[in-house]
Amino acid sequence: MRYLLILSILATSAFGQSLDERVRRELPSLVETYKKLHAAPELSTQEKNSSALLASRLRELGYEVTEKFGQYAEPGLTSYGVVAVMKNGDGPVVLVRTDMDALPVAEQTGLPYASANAGVMHACGHDIHMTTLLGTAKMLADLKSQWRGTAILIGQPSEEIARGAAAMLRAGLYEKFPRPAYAVALHDWALLPAGKVSYRPGFIMAASDAIDITVRGQGGHGATPEKTKDPVVVAADLVLALQRIVSRETSALDPVVLTVGSIHGGTKRNIIPDEVKLLITLRTYKSEVRERVLAAIERTAKGVAATAGIPADLAPVITIHPGEATPATYNDPALVERLAGAVRREIGASEVVEGDQVMVSEDFGRFSDNRKIPTAMLFLGAGDPAAITSGAAPALHSSKFAPPPEVTLRTGVRTLTAMVLELMRR
Ligand SMILES: [Zn+2]
Ligand SMILES: [Zn+2]
Known part of the structure; x- marks a missing residue:
């Protein structure tokens, strides 16, 4: 016992x-x-x-x-x-x-x-x-x-x-x-x-994508914008226009986040620069939504630039970094x-x-x-x-x-x- x-x-x-x-x-x-x-x-x-x-x-x-x-x-x-x-x-x-x-x-x-x-x-x-x-x-x-x-x-x-x-x-x-x-x-x-x-x-x-957009213009004196193509104003328009891809082109049932986390251009207050760079993170779930939003980003960037009179040979350059993407x-x-x-x-x-x-x-x-x-x-x-x-x-x-x-x-x-x-x- x-x-x-x-x-x-x-x-x-x-x-x-x-x-x-x-x-x-x-x-x-x-x-x-x-x-x-x-x-x-x-x-x-x-x-x-x-x-x-x-x-x-x-x-x-x-x-x-x-x-x-x-x-x-x-x-x-x-x-x-x-x-x-x-x-x-x-x-x-x-x-x-x-x-x-x-x-x-x-x-x-x-x-x-x-x-x-x-x-x-x-x-x-x-x-x-x-x-x-x-x-x-x-x-x-x-x-x-x-x-x-x-x-x-x-x-x-x-x-x-x-x-x-x-x-x-x-x-x-x-x-x-x-x-x-x-x-x-x-x-x-x-x-x-x-x-x-x-x-x-x-x-x-979510899936994540890293996207850069370089908005190109024709720089010049800050006092004579009419003689330039101002990429700062185009970039400002673009930041807001991109949000319309989320709010107006995407079903409310498909989650999408598009954030411009960084925007840089110019050196001095009275100089209109030649370019402005935007760094974007995109978050999506469905691959078809992701493909459509990526295409819409390119279309919107080029469209906003064209509306501002930027010639086609200076259209924005869109770079998607595959090395920083995750499914x-x-x-x-x-x-x-x-x-x-x-x-x-x-x-x-x-x-x-x-x-x-x-x-x-x-x-x-x-x-x-x-x-x-x-x-x-x-x-x-x-x-x-x-x-x-x-x-x-x-x-x-x-x-x-x-x-x-x-x-x-x-x-x-x-x-x-x-x-x-x-x-x-x-
Ligand atoms: Zn973390
Ligand atoms: Zn972590």
Whole structure:
């Protein structure tokens, strides 16, 4: 009897421990890792130290790690991609992705672990993602008896400039390593309370396009505009005319955002310049809408210039940057429902909510290989609940974004581990 009792206590401590108990035990060290990463953010294409930290920790946990994986289209850039593989018998191959890069934002949180790298900040929470991936890596290494298959954990560079996923795929991620049956990820969300997770089947994030328009005119003296073709006035007209593509040419049921985020021309108040440059971001969901809006941008730019009397040989030059484009992010409906069920069982049904589509963009969708591989990205709450309710919560990319580390990471590791175990359970 006594033996049985001791045996059962031993069994509970060794095998019966809940995932939450395991995560709680790791939490102090995870929070420490998070603060270290948060204090040392690195910009896109420069994730040297973040990737090295990720790689060394994953190696310590028993993963087979490849560093500097990826190939940018531009020569001379190093891709700091990390690929960590753990083989655990026959079974599905599951890819889990974190991104690693930070943003050119001057942090204003006043936190003791605020960025020590002036003008650079983890304002999108990719430090949360890296730490969550490390916590999940530890859980998977400890719980090998509960799953089978091959786990591929990747650290992706350059998400914020939408080039890192393409760089890793270009270098042969799916040829040099086992091709995944599923790809999953989390993204933190500043306007969802920490402790909660949201999910949505189908389209979740918009396609993004980067477009430049150079309006060309014929410069001259600011006092004699009649002897010039003024590109400043044409550009001003164009900024407003472009919005009519959204409001008058697009169905209200098709989301489109067109933002002129930068406009530059001229040097001095009394000189009419020869050109003005507009930098635009376009967000759409449907590819037919995207194609139509891109064509309308060109037609509108040329039309506005022609109306101002600018000759055809000086028509505006429209440049679309394919390297900075991302397709819309699509969650495989069956996969996301299955994962949401597993997350509900782990963190509680009341903590898992259905989310909305958003107009921000991500390059995670590229890992679906044009929807041939079912992928799912769930949103991890990372906001202060009171601040969200009062409307004061800073959004992602804000200089004041400060997720509460303990709750966010604890929920993140439980969620991501539950997602992977669901797909690889013995
Ligand atoms: Zn971001
Ligand atoms: Zn992000």
